[in-house]
Amino acid sequence: MIRATVVLALASASYGFSIGASHSWLYATRNLVKFPLLILTTAGVCALAYFVVARFLATRLSFVQVQRLVLDIFRDTAVLLASLSPVSLFLALTMVQPTRESLGEYPMFQGLNICWIALCGCLAVGQKARDLLREHRLDRPHRLAMLTAWLALSLFAGGQCAWYMRPFFGIGALKGDSPPFFLGTAPDFRGARSFYEAVWNLVQPPR
């Protein structure tokens, strides 16, 4: 478990660095700490809920086994993302930087990274689903239900965690700014002060 945590921290730091470089070296170096912290905080906050869900779905996995499985999923995701960090870094350094007038290629960079995170997460979860079948003889409906519930919990808590720890990468036009390490509950450009408000504002933009 310690080894998995170390690998996770190194891999996620590497990816965090590459996406932060799209804004500045300050962001990139901060992400060396912030990105692993984001993943580990999410895993820590959800640890009990992961276990209760696993029990509810009638698996006989112990608390430690559940945490190990979850950590494996996060680690695999982080390693897959880390393998994309050279690409991400290359794009970050060569994209058309946003200005006050135009977003440049920033939406492309942001979109690609969201796709990569989703792709790597799905691959890691899919792989773990196969492991669960092989090693714990969990049947398909239970595997799917458990992994889906874990994903939903991670998104629910991880979204707010990412919001609180933002910025991870941002618009280059703000390069002159020196934001705090965490923006916390500071409102975004639409006035949202939490992840859930930000999602709500996307669904129903404020007037």
Place this chain on the structure above:
Amino acid sequence: MTGPIEPPLSGPAGPPLPDAREGGAAPATACLLPFTADELRAALHHPQRLLGIILAERARLVTSIRAEASLWHLVAVLLLCSIVGALPFGAVLDRGKTGHVALLFTGSVLICFPSLQVFSSYLGVRLSIAQNLALALLIPAAAALFCFGFFPIYWFLEATMPAERAVLSAKDIAIGLLTISLVLGLSHLNRCLFVDSALQEMRSSWLLLLGWQSLLLFITYRMAVVLGIL
């Protein structure tokens, strides 16, 4: 993954247990033995086993209720779990009202329990008071365990979200999590009722179950208003 599988709840000399996949293993139900008083007592010393007894080992739980083996011990365990499991969430929600979440779930069920007993007897469902009580207490016990799982998440959200009123406040999320816990508690009762053919009698009066669960939802809502949770 090479970690050891958690030992059986009953220890090496206990009754046979199904393999890692217990959910959906209804055919294996017949060969399962009920929980013994010793197992239930041991769970109080090792609270992590409560999750196994209440959530994971549905088939054995139903067998215990059906066979009325150590049933009052089981009722005591369910009651204790309903109260203690909900305390951390209550403490995070409002330190001055730590017991309110426990009261919300357990109190509502206890208020509605007499109606379940009387109506089920009237409609010819032959379950004893202890059996009905154990079935009813499954709801707050399962809900409390989910609250226990959710309390670190809620604590984190409350600590990182703005305190003043917003589109979505931490309190709204607490209400959402409590609702999810209650719904999962209700679904757990229904799963237990459908896992064993011996509870056919109870299942056959689905109108009673539907009506009683609707009543419970309404009373829980009113209880939440009275306790200031809503």
